[in-house]
Amino acid sequence: MNIVKRILSDLDDSFLMPSQIDLMEFKFEGNLFELNFHSEFYDYFSDEFKQKLHNYKIKPVLNDGWYSFTIPVNKRKEFVSLVDKQWHKLRSECRSKWLKRIGKHSKKQIIKLSKFQEYKCAYCGSPYSEETGVHEDHVIPLSNGGSNHISNIVLACSRCNIRKSNQNVSYFINNLEKDGIIKSRKIITKRFNSIMKFTKSLESES
Ligand SMILES: [Zn+2]
Numbered sequence: 001m002n003i004v005k006r007i008l009s010d011l012d013d014s015f016l017m018p019s020q021i022d023l024m025e026f027k028f029e030g031n032l033f034e035l036n037f038h039s040e041f042y043d044y045f046s047d048e049f050k051q052k053l054h055n056y057k058i059k060p061v062l063n064d065g066w067y068s069f070t071i072p073v074n075k076r077k078e079f080v081s082l083v084d085k086q087w088h089k090l091r092s093e094c095r096s097k098w099l100k101r102i103g104k105h106s107k108k109q110i111i112k113l114s115k116f117q118e119y120k121c122a123y124c125g126s127p128y129s130e131e132t133g134v135h136e137d138h139v140i141p142l143s144n145g146g147s148n149h150i151s152n153i154v155l156a157c158s159r160c161n162i163r164k165s166n167q168n169v170s171y172f173i174n175n176l177e178k179d180g181i182i183k184s185r186k187i188i189t190k191r192f193n194s195i196m197k198f199t200k201s202l203e204s205e206s
Contacts, residue, residue, distance in 0.1 A: 033076045035069045035083070042067045044090060049082045102142060103149035109202050110136065114155055116198045122154035123164065123173065124181050125188060135161035139169060139196070151203040154195050 027034040037045075039062065053060070056075060060067040071079055114134070120127050121134075128134040137156040140146030143166065156164070164172045169192065177185040 028073075031073045033071045033073050033079075035071060035079065037067045037069075039065050039067055041090075045086055046082070049079075049086065052079070052082065103147040103152075105148065105150035105153060105203075109150045110153075110155070112202060113150070113153070113195075113199060117155055117195060121157040121160050122192055122195050123156050123160040123188065124176060125191065126157060128155070128157045133158040137161045137164065141166050149203055151196075151199045153199060154192070 025036040027036070042060070053069065056071075058069050058071060060069050062068075121132075122137065126132070135156050135158050136153050137160070138146045138148070139152050139154060142148065146152050160176075167175070170189070173182070173185045173188055173192070176182045176188070182188050
């Protein structure tokens with residue numbers, strides 16, 4: 001798997017940027033400077049960087065999936081700036097792929113959806129108020145690869161949204177019936193399906 005894909009598959013709702021992933025390490029020893037790169041990251045490196053290593057006769061040592069380079073301190077700056085450049089490139093590549101993957105929806109679409117749902121929660125059917133709050137619920141959670149397009153969004157009261165968490169919709173609706181929160185999962189499911197159909201039509205409109 002290439003590194004951009006791997007980073008994207010590691011991402012979930014909680015962070016949008018691959019900023020915390022350990023791909024490199026720096027160490028000092030006397031007047032030598034040690035750079036360590038995870039092999040996936042090193043493979044992503046530019047030819048410019050690799051050429052520079054070659055020119056200075058610096059050879060990488062591969063150990064346990066990490067490449068290690070010992071660089072004289074006086075060359076440190078030029079190498080670090082190349083690493084920075086590469087790191088920025090990787091981040092922006094991941095970011096644009098991520099944004100494309102998650103998609104977007106507009107406020108206008110949410111207003112239309114809210115009206116279609118008659119200002120009632122998609123799951124329990126109770127009217128949402130200022131008190132209960134209204135949440136945009138990702139039908140397939142972003143963490144499971146769901147998108148942020150309107151076709152993956154329904155409006156839910158905060159109680160249902162929090163309760164649903166990562167559960168699959170039909171499982172969640174069954175549980176609502178079991179717990180006596182809704183009377184008929186059949187009615188709710190039918191309504192839910194019509195909401196989903198509506199969000200699909202909203203998406204194809206835009
Ligand atoms: Zn609800």
